[in-house]
Amino acid sequence: KQEVTQIPAALSVPEGENLVLNCSFTDSAIYNLQWFRQDPGKGLTSLLLIQSSQREQTSGRLNASLDKSSGRSTLYIAASQPGDSATYLCAVRTSGSRLTFGEGTQLTVNP
Amino acid sequence: DAGVIQSPRHEVTEMGQEVTLRCKPISGHNSLFWYRQTMMRGLELLIYFNNNVPIDDSGMPEDRFSAKMPNASFSTLKIQPSEPRDSAVYFCASTNFRLGQGARGANVLTFGAGSRLTVL
Numbered sequence: 001k002q003e004v005t006q007i008p009a010a011l012s013v014p015e016g017e018n019l020v021l022n023c024s025f026t027d028s029a030i031y032n033l034q035w036f037r038q039d040p041g042k043g044l045t046s047l048l049l050i051q052s053s054q055r056e057q058t059s060g061r062l063n064a065s066l067d068k069s070s071g072r073s074t075l076y077i078a079a080s081q082p083g084d085s086a087t088y089l090c091a092v093r094t095s096g097s098r099l100t101f102g103e104g105t106q107l108t109v110n111p
Numbered sequence: 112d113a114g115v116i117q118s119p120r121h122e123v124t125e126m127g128q129e130v131t132l133r134c135k136p137i138s139g140h141n142s143l144f145w146y147r148q149t150m151m152r153g154l155e156l157l158i159y160f161n162n163n164v165p166i167d168d169s170g171m172p173e174d175r176f177s178a179k180m181p182n183a184s185f186s187t188l189k190i191q192p193s194e195p196r197d198s199a200v201y202f203c204a205s206t207n208f209r210l211g212q213g214a215r216g217a218n219v220l221t222f223g224a225g226s227r228l229t230v231l
Contacts, residue, residue: 032218043202043222051218089154091220098167099144099220101154 002027002094006102013080014110021075021105023090028068031093035064035075038087038104047088048075080109115223117203123229129191132226135184136205144220145178145188146202154202160186161208193230200225 003026013019023033032051036044048057048064050073056065063076073090087106091099116135124130136143144159158168160180168178175194180186190197204222 034218034220036220036222043224044204044220046219046221049219093218098156098159100156103153 002030002092002100004090004092004100004102006088006090006105008105009103010106010108012108012110015080015082017080017109018076018078019080019107021077021088021107023073023075023102025071025073025092025100027092027094028071029094030068033064033066033073033090033092034099035062035073036089036091038089040086044089077107080107082109082111085109115203115205115221117201117223117226119226120224121227121229123231124193125231126194127192128230129189130193130197130228130230132188132201132203132228134186134188134203134223136186136203137207137221138184140205140207140221141183142206142208143180143186144204144206145186146204147199148202148225149199157188157201190228193228195230198228198230200227202226 005024007022030052034049035047037047038044048059050057050064050066061078066073085108087104089101089104091101093099118133142161145157147155157170158178159166163180176190178188202222202225204220206220
């Protein structure tokens, strides 16, 4: 059974800092890995999707990497802003269409 | 595209009542998911459909929960009878599932805004 762990559970940083969120998974036989953002009281918004054959994906100030063999992914946020404050979740797709989610990292960027 | 549309956004009901949550996936998507989110347990997959067929319902808590997808553009999640422990935010999500990389946007899971259920 796939298990996804995210560290840290919560992170508070000053504005402008670069930061890294971590995601690890136990079963390396994945199709892809997706990073999401969730604002309080809202649904999840997809940020980046990395296919199993890829090493990284970039979108603006976000860069996600994938090391399938070690069961790890990182989400790098450059020059963080208060608007980046949210909960970030990673999810891995293994068999079929099923996604397994981590419990998320709650990020606070202080002005 | 209007995205994944869920209704109602909020529902407050009394224990024992029937609750029906509705979802309209993105047109052209072939997979639909129902998730439940609580503070205690985070996001839990309840059931997912591929091409309108239920593939995995192992996450459905008990017989009080049922889900249907009569066509590619509509799904329901029903709780009967509802209990206070069912209080949660229920999310519907859809994707165009393709093995391999597929076309741009394939396999990206898109969530609805959620239905917040409170059972008193």
